[in-house]
Amino acid sequence: MTSRANWIAIAVAAIGAGGAGFAIGYGWPREPIEDPAAKRLLSITEKIAVDVAGIQNKMANTEAPAHAAVAAPSASTPPAPVAARDIRAEQALAQSRQDANGIVSRGISSGRWTDNDVRELRSAMTGLSGEEKQFIVTPLLQAINAQQVKLEVEHGGAL
Amino acid sequence: MKKMNGDRVFKGALLTLVSMLVFSDSLLAGEKLSYPVNINLTTREASGDLSTARSGSIYDAKSKLQCTVNSENSVTCQATNSSGTTASCMKYQAPQAMVNAVMNLESDGYLYFQWDASGTCTYVLTETSSHWAPRK
Numbered sequence: 001m002t003s004r005a006n007w008i009a010i011a012v013a014a015i016g017a018g019g020a021g022f023a024i025g026y027g028w029p030r031e032p033i034e035d036p037a038a039k040r041l042l043s044i045t046e047k048i049a050v051d052v053a054g055i056q057n058k059m060a061n062t063e064a065p066a067h068a069a070v071a072a073p074s075a076s077t078p079p080a081p082v083a084a085r086d087i088r089a090e091q092a093l094a095q096s097r098q099d100a101n102g103i104v105s106r107g108i109s110s111g112r113w114t115d116n117d118v119r120e121l122r123s124a125m126t127g128l129s130g131e132e133k134q135f136i137v138t139p140l141l142q143a144i145n146a147q148q149v150k151l152e153v154e155h156g157g158a159l
Numbered sequence: 160m161k162k163m164n165g166d167r168v169f170k171g172a173l174l175t176l177v178s179m180l181v182f183s184d185s186l187l188a189g190e191k192l193s194y195p196v197n198i199n200l201t202t203r204e205a206s207g208d209l210s211t212a213r214s215g216s217i218y219d220a221k222s223k224l225q226c227t228v229n230s231e232n233s234v235t236c237q238a239t240n241s242s243g244t245t246a247s248c249m250k251y252q253a254p255q256a257m258v259n260a261v262m263n264l265e266s267d268g269y270l271y272f273q274w275d276a277s278g279t280c281t282y283v284l285t286e287t288s289s290h291w292a293p294r295k
Contacts, residue, residue: 130252134279137249141278144247145200151245
């Protein structure tokens with residue numbers, strides 16, 4: 001009997017301690033404490049995002065042809081955080097545009113558009129959007145229709 | 160007697176053959192049209208039937224009509240007439256209706272297409288009809 005009473009006393013004490021612990025540690029929600037380190041990290045992240053957006057704008061203006069401005073973010077658009085892989089992808093696309101424009105310019109200068117040119121252009125334009133492709137081939141089509149470039153393509157048209 | 164029967168069979172067969180040759184193609188057949196490649200660079204349109212473009216004249220080794228569609232739904236059409244004038248248009252990510260029109264083009268069908276100032280295809284018409292000559 002005594003033993004039973006002891007056990008009950010122990011259980012009551014344990015419950016009491018737990019309740020007290022709850023009251024002390026977790027009882028009421030507190031206002032979040034502003035961590036200065038977290039604040040600093042946030043400002044660094046924002047600065048990186050702004051820098052990345054700036055680099056992208058510069059790339060669009062210097063490396064890409066005039067039409068690339070269409071793809072560049074407008075001034076009113078707030079800069080979005082961009083990961084490093086996006087920068088690499090954007091660089092690759094800028095290179096693709098440059099290569100494709102070079103192939104088209106070369107074709108127009110030579111006055112001939114051959115199967116080889118088609119293959120090269122198709123490969124260079126991989127990853128570009130339909131609108132960009134259309135923009136890139138426009139000078140070529142205009143030159144063909146002005147009879148300044150001779151089509152010597154056997155397969156696949158001029159795509 | 161046997162020889163006479165043989166002659167009669169031979170003459171009958173010959174007559175049938177001659178009749179077939181005379182009446183089969185030119186006199187009893189339906190309407191036939193031939194439409195060589197026509198290009199108008201001012202109104203930006205080209206047309207013609209593929210059969211005539213291919214085998215219209217022995218003096219014409221330049222005529223050509225062609226449309227291509229690829230897996231990105233990009234359409235290219237090209238026409239060259241007998242004097243070597245060429246017209247070409249492209250439409251990247253063309254509307255499905257334009258892709259369907261190109262895909263319906265038969266090797267002895269009729270093709271008509273238009274383009275705008277930038278060389279973008281704006282309209283493609285293809286036609287399959289008995290009056291277009293079969294490809295030779």
